[in-house]
Amino acid sequence: MKIVTLGDNCMDVYQVNDQAYPGGNPVNAAVYLKELGAEVAYIGWIGSDSYGELMREKIQGKGVDTTHLSTKKGKTAVTQVELHGNDRYFGEYDEGVMANFCLTEEEVEFVGTHQLVHSGIWGHAEDKYPLFKETGILTSFDFSDQLGHGLVKSLSPFVDYSFFSYTKDDDYIRQFLKEVKNWGSQIAVATLGENGSLAYDGERFYRSETVETKIVDTMGAGDSFIAGFLFGTLKGLSIDECMELGSNTAAKTIGYFGAW
Helix, strand or coil, X not given: CEEEEECCCEEEEECCCCXXXXXXXXXXXXXXXXXXXXXXXXXXXXXXXXXXXXXXXXXXXXXXXCCCXXXXXXXXXXXXXXXXXXXXXXXXXXXXXXXXXCCCHHHHHHHCCCCEEEEECCCCCHHHHHHHHHHCCEEEEECCCCCCCHXXXXXXXXXXXXXXXXXXXXXXXXXXXXXXXXXXXXEEEEECHHHCEEXXXXXXXXXXXXXXXXXXXXXXHHHHHHHXXXXXXXXXXXXXHHHHHHHXXXXXXXXXXXXX
């Protein structure tokens, strides 16, 4: 099972203790997928600073292929994180060198050697998705909580698995997932925080509840759900089983500080 993730990375700096942890949806997904047993590569840019060195070291330490992780002169992306109880809230975001991220022709060819490619709304890789689809590999994209973003409609035809963040199972999100499916996605999924998750495949809706566990930090919960879902998909599991695996993976993640 070969998967490649690409796009944004950042150091999540927790203001409460001034500790920094590597993060960013594609990075987190890569690490979780590797832990589940997939062969995973990550493509992105880091800065020529201490955070960049730490990012590379930590990702490599998790066994993710970083041969296409490039160091650019400048700052590594940083997100300020506040904790309100056990819930995390994102503050100021400095995109650093990732603001100018783009894929080379060689990297696009490298992506094509994998079974599935995953990126996200802040990954600066959306322009390559039509090309990825042409190669025949599976595509996944995390739109986060940007349900009203213009990319949702324009990119859905080129995304097999579209992921979103929302709050509850209601008429709005069900109609929204139907629209995403109609725009071209194979399966549309919404993580709903403490209310579990919801998926739609064009025929029916699927529900999964959260797994009861001690919550330390919710950072990375959605990303780990995505990793579990995608891993299950490539293993040939049913949608119900993929959602269950996603929920179990997320439950492990919220038991410690930082995404991983």
